[in-house]
Amino acid sequence: MKQYLFTLFTITRKDLTVEWRSRELLSSMLVLALVILFIFNFTLELDIQARSSVTAGALWITFAFSGTLGLNRALALEQENGCLDGLLLAPVDRSAIFFGKLLASLVMMLLVAAIVLPLFSLFFNTSLFLPGLLLVILLGSLGYSAVGVLLAGMAVRARTRDILLPILLFPVVLPVLVAAVRASSGFLASLPFTDVRFYLDLLLVFDAVYLTVGWMAFNYVIED
Amino acid sequence: MSATIEVRSLVMRFGHRTVLRGLEFAASPGEFVAVVGPNGAGKTTFLRILATLLRPTEGMVRLAGFDLPSRSGEVRRRIGYVSHQPMLYGDLSAAQNLRFYCSLYGLSSPEARVDEVMELVGLAKRSRDQVRTCPHGMQQRLAIARAVLHEPQILLLDEPHTGLDQDACAMLDDVLRRVSAAGKTVVMATHDLFRAAEIASRVDVLSRGVIVASTPAARLSSAGLLPFYRDAVTSREIY
Numbered sequence: 001m002k003q004y005l006f007t008l009f010t011i012t013r014k015d016l017t018v019e020w021r022s023r024e025l026l027s028s029m030l031v032l033a034l035v036i037l038f039i040f041n042f043t044l045e046l047d048i049q050a051r052s053s054v055t056a057g058a059l060w061i062t063f064a065f066s067g068t069l070g071l072n073r074a075l076a077l078e079q080e081n082g083c084l085d086g087l088l089l090a091p092v093d094r095s096a097i098f099f100g101k102l103l104a105s106l107v108m109m110l111l112v113a114a115i116v117l118p119l120f121s122l123f124f125n126t127s128l129f130l131p132g133l134l135l136v137i138l139l140g141s142l143g144y145s146a147v148g149v150l151l152a153g154m155a156v157r158a159r160t161r162d163i164l165l166p167i168l169l170f171p172v173v174l175p176v177l178v179a180a181v182r183a184s185s186g187f188l189a190s191l192p193f194t195d196v197r198f199y200l201d202l203l204l205v206f207d208a209v210y211l212t213v214g215w216m217a218f219n220y221v222i223e224d
Numbered sequence: 225m226s227a228t229i230e231v232r233s234l235v236m237r238f239g240h241r242t243v244l245r246g247l248e249f250a251a252s253p254g255e256f257v258a259v260v261g262p263n264g265a266g267k268t269t270f271l272r273i274l275a276t277l278l279r280p281t282e283g284m285v286r287l288a289g290f291d292l293p294s295r296s297g298e299v300r301r302r303i304g305y306v307s308h309q310p311m312l313y314g315d316l317s318a319a320q321n322l323r324f325y326c327s328l329y330g331l332s333s334p335e336a337r338v339d340e341v342m343e344l345v346g347l348a349k350r351s352r353d354q355v356r357t358c359p360h361g362m363q364q365r366l367a368i369a370r371a372v373l374h375e376p377q378i379l380l381l382d383e384p385h386t387g388l389d390q391d392a393c394a395m396l397d398d399v400l401r402r403v404s405a406a407g408k409t410v411v412m413a414t415h416d417l418f419r420a421a422e423i424a425s426r427v428d429v430l431s432r433g434v435i436v437a438s439t440p441a442a443r444l445s446s447a448g449l450l451p452f453y454r455d456a457v458t459s460r461e462i463y
């Protein structure tokens with residue numbers, strides 16, 4: 001177990017170090033997130049009441065689109081110079097590769113969220129720093145990253161992977177997005193916890209399902 | 225002496241295309257086998273199967289006493305593989321890349337081992353260079369350093385001399401001779417017949433998915449090398 005965790009964190013650290021050196025991914029994710037935010041804010045010309053009702057949807061569309069960029073890059077990085085073969089040649093449990101890459105993607109998504117949330121609060125005139133909403137962002141990003149890394153692993157060897165990933169990802173991740181939007185809306189509207197709990201449970205269940213499927217299937221999807 | 229690599233009736237198909245057609249192969253500890261053959265003969269596919277990166281369609285493959293694909297985890301600890309690509313991250317330095325692989329292989333003293341292999345491939349002073357900025361020949365040397373990092377029992381090389389200058393080729397030949405002399409098994413796919421005969425202990429000719437000829441390198445003279453190769457490849461084509 002100790003060696004497993006060591007491998008997992010080694011892969012996460014490597015991905016984050018590569019990103020720190022290049023800063024390609026975080027900057028792309030941030031620019032896309034900001035563009036989507038501006039589009040929602042300036043083109044829809046929503047009044048204050050309408051804004052508060054669409055905030056959760058706009059927030060999750062932003063996370064989902066910028067997250068897809070990150071997921072594409074997470075495994076495309078391994079295709080450069082044949083590094084994926086280097087990983088697959090290592091005598092490590094391949095599920096540790098899955099969890100390592102998942103953790104790196106999650107960190108990237110949460111970093112984007114940390115930068116975008118204050119801007120959303122400003123533009124949509126709603127405080128988004130609510131403990132419940134932060135929990136939803138964590139759970140939603142976890143489920144999104146889990147299914148995303150698995151599908152990115154499937155698409156990584158395809159020449160059309162940039163197109164293939166969103167086509168595969170969005171239908172599969174829809175339950176997570178729907179539950180996340182509903183739970184976020186509930187917290188933003190200050191609904192009682194009992195009204196939001198169903199969607200939080202749903203998020204937890206889908207997170208558990210996607211993590212388990214990724215753990216079991218990654219070994220098979222990543223092979224040539 | 226028991227074989228480190230045993231391959232029997234190996235068949236590999238990609239859809240309707242059959243690349244390997246009942247290939248038979250064996251190599252013992254300390255043996256250095258050069259596999260030569262024309263383009264498309266199946267050399268890379270054969271090496272990728274030995275490296276656990278492809279699952280064979282049919283046949284028996286055993287490395288270091290472990291069957292593939294069922295015991296691939298044990299096999300991976302015992303093999304090093306150099307392919308056409310260096311398997312190194314461009315944004316990391318040479319030493320960072322090697323330290324990362326040391327961690328994956330669970331090596332106990334990564335810093336010392338990285339210094340050792342960097343010295344071995346003649347790059348001791350370039351360890352902080354970012355891989356992306358290194359010329360191809362240097363990346364290839366680093367790929368070799370990566371492959372021998374965990375002191376594998378079996379070293380598999382696919383066209384390792386590609387892109388290397390004369391000095392780097394001589395360095396690589398020296399590394400391979402030392403690895404082989406230390407009792408490790410080396411299998412190298414190459415197009416360079418003369419180099420194969422010079423540094424290997426055995427030359428196998430792979431053509432159309434099978435080994436069509438195999439001979440100790442010592443028996444091959446410079447003059448007899450091309451006729452041997454052409455006869456082997458042509459006989460298969462006629463057959």
